[in-house]
Amino acid sequence: MNLAIKQESLFLPYRQGQLHLRHIAPKLATHNHPPILMLHGAMSNGKVFYSDKGKGLACFLAKAGFDVYVLDSAGRGLSEPPISRDFNLGQSDVIKEQLPLAQAFILKRHPLEQKVHWCAHSWGGVLMASCIVRFEHIQQSVLSLLTFGTKRTIKVQNWRKWLMVDLVWNRLAPAYAKKTGFLNAQKLKMGMDNETRASLSNTIDWVRGDWIDTDDGFDYRQAAVDVNWPKTWFIAAKKDRVLGNPSDVQDMLAECGLNEAKYTLLAKRNGYLDDYDHASMLTAPHAIDDHFVQIRQWYLAHDLG
Numbered sequence: 164m165n166l167a168i169k170q171e172s173l174f175l176p177y178r179q180g181q182l183h184l185r186h187i188a189p190k191l192a193t194h195n196h197p198p199i200l201m202l203h204g205a206m207s208n209g210k211v212f213y214s215d216k217g218k219g220l221a222c223f224l225a226k227a228g229f230d231v232y233v234l235d236s237a238g239r240g241l242s243e244p245p246i247s248r249d250f251n252l253g254q255s256d257v258i259k260e261q262l263p264l265a266q267a268f269i270l271k272r273h274p275l276e277q278k279v280h281w282c283a284h285s286w287g288g289v290l291m292a293s294c295i296v297r298f299e300h301i302q303q304s305v306l307s308l309l310t311f312g313t314k315r316t317i318k319v320q321n322w323r324k325w326l327m328v329d330l331v332w333n334r335l336a337p338a339y340a341k342k343t344g345f346l347n348a349q350k351l352k353m354g355m356d357n358e359t360r361a362s363l364s365n366t367i368d369w370v371r372g373d374w375i376d377t378d379d380g381f382d383y384r385q386a387a388v389d390v391n392w393p394k395t396w397f398i399a400a401k402k403d404r405v406l407g408n409p410s411d412v413q414d415m416l417a418e419c420g421l422n423e424a425k426y427t428l429l430a431k432r433n434g435y436l437d438d439y440d441h442a443s444m445l446t447a448p449h450a451i452d453d454h455f456v457q458i459r460q461w462y463l464a465h466d467l468g
Contacts, residue, residue, distance in 0.1 A: 312407025
């Protein structure tokens, strides 16, 4: 199935601005599938999942008949206002406010559906998992959780990790952000989008410390033990050496108590077309003929919960 799709930008009032949700859907609905909500990672935005020309996982799944909503967290992508010196929302705001707001909006638009598939890249998966852990009503309304290169801690040790995480992210980036008021990752060509000082500090704390909310002390790790998790699939890539190293992805599965979750390593030795990396698992042109096909089938198989 390869349906024609339509794209529209929706805006949700949020604080003193608005959150951007990209809605990508087939022009002619042929089936009533549960909708899908997607969230990007750090220094990124929703464009990691779609393009205006119809490329990306979100567009691929829309062509298969799904309504897909891609969230730009506050200040990123087309959400307003953009991150600046005076804009300092952190990751707790995504977990406690922005994801629940997007979830409620989608459910209201799809009154016949009681649940939404959740899908995330990189740090977005940590935020989605945290939201699921924290709120019982979210647990009850999330049908599945699919993540790409998602890890909470980075324990792998290699020269890339020392350079990218220990030196640049943990030391140089905070010093730069303290001087300028935010991390201008676009200007520095470090990523697709910028980061606030709060979100930068929050991720540093979580990557090298405990899974505890930096605002109110909520212990996500302790709470995760009692969570009724939805169907879950964690995908890692062989050449993702630092930001979603397969060993760190598996550590997060263990920390969440996801012993029954599906885990896939995208590697040639496992029958895939490429040894993917952190970005290419979503952006490689040949992904649509590779694991994207498996993802489509997984969603179709779990439509009924």
